[in-house]
Amino acid sequence: MxxxxxxxxxxxxxxxxxxxxxxxxxxxxxxxxxxxxGLRVLVPGCGSGEDVRELARAGxxxxxxxxxxxxxxxxxxxxxxxxxxxxxxxxxxxSSEPFDAIWEHTCFCAIELKDRIRYAEACARxxxxxxxxxxxxxxxxxxxxxxxxxxxHPSEKDEIIELLAPNFVLRWDKIPSxxxxxxxxxxxxxxxxxxxxxxxxxx
Ligand SMILES: C[S@@+](CC[C@H](N)C(=O)[O-])C[C@H]1O[C@@H](n2cnc3c(N)ncnc32)[C@H](O)[C@@H]1O
Numbered sequence: 001m002x003x004x005x006x007x008x009x010x011x012x013x014x015x016x017x018x019x020x021x022x023x024x025x026x027x028x029x030x031x032x033x034x035x036x037x038g039l040r041v042l043v044p045g046c047g048s049g050e051d052v053r054e055l056a057r058a059g060x061x062x063x064x065x066x067x068x069x070x071x072x073x074x075x076x077x078x079x080x081x082x083x084x085x086x087x088x089x090x091x092x093x094x095s096s097e098p099f100d101a102i103w104e105h106t107c108f109c110a111i112e113l114k115d116r117i118r119y120a121e122a123c124a125r126x127x128x129x130x131x132x133x134x135x136x137x138x139x140x141x142x143x144x145x146x147x148x149x150x151x152x153h154p155s156e157k158d159e160i161i162e163l164l165a166p167n168f169v170l171r172w173d174k175i176p177s178x179x180x181x182x183x184x185x186x187x188x189x190x191x192x193x194x195x196x197x198x199x200x201x202x203x
Pocket of ligand 1: 004005015017044045046047048065066067068071075089090091092105106107110112
């Protein structure tokens with residue numbers, strides 16, 4: 001199991017590119033992204049908060065959440081002018097008034113496989129009905145033949161759709177045109193709408 005606080009305190013954070021996720025930049029420039037303006041958005045597993053600040057600059061009211069105190073401290077020190085807020089807690093246990101949207105980027109692939117159901121339940125609990133889970137899912141983090149110890153964990157589109165199905169419906173998706181070098185064609189940009197549960201857990 002990954003000790004995230006240790007990774008952050010040792011500055012062993014190769015995922016941190018010092019810039020917002022390119023698929024988020026692409027989304028914010030599109031008609032889909034324009035709809036995030038003015039909405040309350042939660043970013044779980046926000047790390048140093050690059051995506052949080054980018055969303056805030058685009059006009060969203062954003063809260064970044066991370067389990068690592070060092071990550072949250074680091075995030076809070078970088079450009080405090082955007083108005084973004086940061087909280088330190090586990091996404092699985094944290095409670096709040098429901099948000100209009102969650103932005104997912106490299107949180108889902110970071111958590112243990114056994115916790116994916118808890119991830120889906122947290123999304124359902126923290127997004128109000130009619131709200132959206134908007135995310136770039138890192139489907140295939142490894143080059144062919146490469147199999148280092150996870151995280152990141154790979155995933156498949158159908159698996160994500162099935163996992164979220166009790167509370168979410170896929171409304172829109174694409175393979176993003178923009179990506180960090182090395183991630184081209186390996187990510188999936190998807191928008192899920194929070195709907196009434198017709199099966200699964202009541203949250
Ligand atoms: C791979 S990093 C990605 C960070 C950031 N999204 C980025 O792309 O730079 C995963 C992040 O999720 C955080 N994390 C892991 N499990 C978490 C949990 N249960 N609740 C909140 N944050 C978590 C870690 O501390 C880490 O900052």
